[in-house]
Amino acid sequence: MRTDPGPLTGKVALVTGASSGLGEATALRFAELGAGVVLAARRAERCEALAARIVASGGIAHAVRADMASATDVQAMVATTLERFGRLDCAVNNAGVAGPMRTPLAEVSEADWDAVIDVNLKGTWRCMKHEIPAMLAGDGGAIVNVASIYGLKPSDVGHSTYAASKHGVIGLTRSAAADYGQCALRINAVAPGFTRSEMVDPGRPGGAEHYARMVARHSGMNRLGEAAEAANAIVWLCSPEASYINGAVLAVDGGGATRMY
Template identity: 50%
Template sequence: MTVHETPAPRPLDGRVALVTGAARGIGAASARALHRAGAAVVLAARSADALEALADEITEDGGRALAVPTDVTDPLAVERLVARTCDTYGRLDAAVNNAAGGGHPPTPLAEVDVADFDSAFAVNLRGVFLAMKYEIPAMLASGGGAIVNMSSTAGLQAVGGLAGYVSTKFGLVGLTRVAALDYADAGIRVNALAPGPIHTGQLERAGEQARSMAAAAMPMRRIGRPEEVAAAVVWLCSDESSFVTGATLPIDGGKLSGTPPFRRPGA
């Protein structure tokens, strides 16, 4: 760039974005991508140390970031998170509701502990409801905004043994559509993403064999990267998707498209 050139405008310059579940994985990648797109970023999760480290990273890269440790199952904590955002930056333009947790390992439905099922509901579905309940009034006061809720391919196609996770992620698609309809004429767009297998900490801990099996089951023969989900987050938060609301976009390497063609071993 010469001295006469000016930097190209970024799609989220001057905007403020909030990310829950921002401590790692897709949430952290989304926060970095939103920062690179020009937004000030508010980071929320239960892990204070991880949030502070990410906030420092973004700040050192020339951005604005605020870490607010938050339990999304606590209404008062979520209300404080949004109030802190508006007190610090004066507005809220975008939100990525990515926090997830609770639930149970693969278990036949009749053997699922009630408390485990309830824990998935509390974080994955009720937590997103609480986030939107407080994000939406702040966005209305800012003149509109965009919300991205993190569902899953398991919210569009069931996975046996995961009653808690699947039911909450299916519910999240419905909740997204209701919010989109409620606020479509008020300048707030609400969409969801449905990632397939993504190389985050969970798949890392599962080991190389599990990652290879997951990749082999994908039509593209690989698993996704958090940055690929984050790119879709930025698009849905920007004006480039200005006529998109109530949609659920799979980020899945073709997983939900159907059965890939037969291939001979070694082909």
């Protein structure tokens, strides 16, 4: 952690899905640049451990247990942020679930469909519903919603529910950006490609071969992304350096390849 004041010193950032992967990397990057960070996820113990790491390194962090499928949890998450820090400047809505994979659309159960949409799409809406008023009550701010390359193109791995949810996140982001662009509030999205995480783990049985095929089809750099690479893009979109970027969707995917052969 840096000892000199960082460019985000005095700012407060809320990161959902902060217990691992991209969310964890994003929280660490915010803290490195001087922001106070609220870490939110269902796995409270992992957020608490990450908060302790940040504090031990000289940063500022607080952990909150929150399920993005619960309106009560989401409202309490934002309220806790305001109670603890008195403001909210940046929010990263990253929490998500994968849902059924390698499953043709007509074979997806209604329960599975609802579960994915409830977290990935409606959960993002729930977060913004409470984050936006908190930011408007202060000096404005920046929100980044985490979509996916499958929010920009079809899924080719029987992942239709996830793709539908992430297309929805992009539409929600662009529409909200138009609603609040004149209110000192910027709302953007990132669309990560295949990035190492609990969802994308080449160490699983058969994982190395599977992800080698996927990156050959979807990454012009022919490799998996690292969580820190997506985190850098997210935090940059929240920073003053991105002050005239609003309603954008930034693909962090190594350059699309989509070699369908």
